Amino acid sequence: MILDIYKDSLEYSAKDWKTLVILGVICLFSFLLLPAFLITGYNYRVINTAVHGIINGRDSLPGFDDPIDMFVDGVKVVIVQVLYLIVPMIIFFVFALIAGHVSGVASSALMLIGCLITLIVGVAACLMSQMGICHMAYNDxxxxxxxxxSEIKEVIDEIGWFECILTYIGLIIIVIVISVVVTALIGIIFTLFGISGAVLGADPSGVFVLGAFVNTAISMFIVGPYLSIFASRSMGLLYTMQI
Structure with missing residues (x-):
């Protein structure tokens, strides 16, 4: 099941490269905040398509129509994510506050315990928030x-907590691996060009600058949008496993 979700999502995300570029352009202006909510809103549309679809279906990528609705959806998603993270944040700050009032080994031990508990609760909170967003999408x-x-917990219970956590962690690993591999490959290619140029007596600095520019452009306009769609699709399909 998990591998089928990943396979479907990897293929789905590559259906329209023009969409990836459009998302990349929007991302370019995300420092203005408004575009960031549009990106989040688009990913919500991907989730909405997934929760009403099936694995290996013929779903197409959502369009960019109704930008106001897309913005509103993005705001709702961000609010959901922030509210779910409040609990692990409170746990961390409580342990940090207590650790600040003791010294030596006790302080380090408290911070270690606090970090572990925060990590565990944080993973659960992130999973709950993602499934909560899927549940919101499924309910119009x-x-x-x-x-x-209680409803979200029932969904996770039906799918299986182990399967959900494994899928979520696997999703994070895939995103990190793809990002690192693509960045490393581009870096290696331009490094080799630079070394070759240096051997021939040319200044390699221009090649390295170009490599950094190409790496940034590909990450922003292709890899980043691709992986965000992949992650959203994967979580949406995971939700359908209980239906």
């Missing part, structure tokens, strides 16, 4: 459904 965008804890 009803914001309250993102916090219907």
């Amino acid at each position: 965008g009803a914001f309250s459904k993102a916090f219907a804890i």
